[in-house]
Amino acid sequence: MAEIIFRSRMDAKRFYDHLLEYLRFNPNNLDILLLEDRHIVKISENKVEVEAVKDAFYQFIVKIKLDDWFRAILQQQYYYEDLEEQQHIMEIIYSVLEGQRKDLAILIKENGDVSKIREVIDEIFQEHVSFSFDSFLKFRMRPYFKMLESYVEISIDEYKMEQEYQIFIHTLRDFLSGREPKMDTLHLLFDEEITFFDEQFMEIKRGDLVRMIDRKLLFNHPVYVDSASIAPLLSIAPKRILLYTKTPEEPLVRTIKNIFEERVTIKTYKGLRHAKEWNQLENTANENGA
Template sequence: MAEIIFRSRMDAKRFYDHLLEGSGYNPKNQDILLLEDRHIVRILESKVGIEEVKEAFYQFIVKIKRDDWFRAILQEQYYFEDLEEQQHILEIIYSVLEGQRQDLAVLIKGNGDIPDIREAVEEIFQGEVSFSFDSFLKFRLRPYLKMLESYVEISIDEYKMEQEYQMFIQTLRDFLASRDSRMDTLYLLFDEEITFFDEKFNEIKRGELVRMIDRKLLFNHPVYVDSASIAPLLSIAPKSIFLYTKNSEEPLVRTIKNIFEERVTIKSYKGLRQAKEWIHQENNANENGA
């Protein structure tokens, strides 16, 4: 027989439901009991295998309770009360846990090594089992709970940076909306540096780009606005931008796309020569026709 004592009635009920769902047993068989008045889940070994119980307990910790602990850390330590904000931060946390954000994973204290929860579960389920869930957390899972705090900490920092970035993007969109276009079409080549081309695919030299920059833009946003790319683009405010790049996920490419939205068309770097030849042919044809 195994008996797990919970301090919280809700935790007892959730583990009971989770165990029933995972084992597929009918609660009327009385193999798994919920003693609600004492917050105890009791499992009889006649039909329910101890391995099933251990696996259900492990999954209860890493799937159900982990989310509770993340939310508790957010609310109690960092005072994030808003559920929508909590959800945004949780999405960042789980992207790190699932290996999608290696840039953040390297910032986790202790390199993000996850304590061996299965080993702790194996140890607690030895012989006649009767234990307190909260004592198990306190004495066996303390390193795990500390690790969760590290995930929350770096995810909050990332969330704040994302919020600042979105505010920055919106500010520049507002600036763009207030400007008249100085050029219908602009071509950008992303290589080791950014090269600007006008509508006839003539290169716009650096000095000319500098002269085009609206000084109010640099004065109002000196930290965020790149004078080599974003500032001239916003100052010219072209109706269409054709951007040739080898990597469409490059941060600056994504920033330009986010600011100019439907005005931007991303093109393959390999298509640059063909586009240049076509435009030069069109220009020659127009000049000859004139």
């Protein structure tokens, strides 16, 4: 008989419920008993069945308690009380943990690997038939708590940047909504640098673009507005932007799409050449028809 002793009645109940749910999908002969008054979960076991208990305990740590710890850090160290804000930051945290944000993962200061928690659990189950959950956290999990703080810190920074970005996008949309379009269609080529073409596929030279820029835009948003792309686009305020690129997911393309929304159509990099050739054919046909 193994037993896990909890300081918190709620933790004991949650682990007991989690274990029952886990074992519902993993049939075995384990007998599980919850002593609510003493906050103890008792488990009858043998060498085969203990593996199921260890796996359930691991899942309890990484799927339930991990969430508790992240939220506690957000509330107690960074004073994030709003549940919606917490949820946004938690989504960033888990995207880093799950390997979806390698750009953020490299910024984690503390060394550690959440996957190694399983090794710690293996050790505690080998060494003890009975153990205190809170002592396990205090002495075995301590190295990981500093790492969790790093995940929270990086994710808060990212959340703040995302909030600033959204404010930036909304501000520029408001600026755009009051602009009279100076061009119906603008062709935009993303290569080593950005090239602007008018409706007749004539390149708009840099000097001409600079003269088109609304100076109020640069004065009001000097940090955020790129004078080589965003500023002339907002100043021209075309009804339609055909954007030709090899990398449609790059940040500047995404920003242009977010600002201009349904005005933007993404085209393949080679699409500009085909469009120019088609335009030349149409012009020739019109001239011959005339």
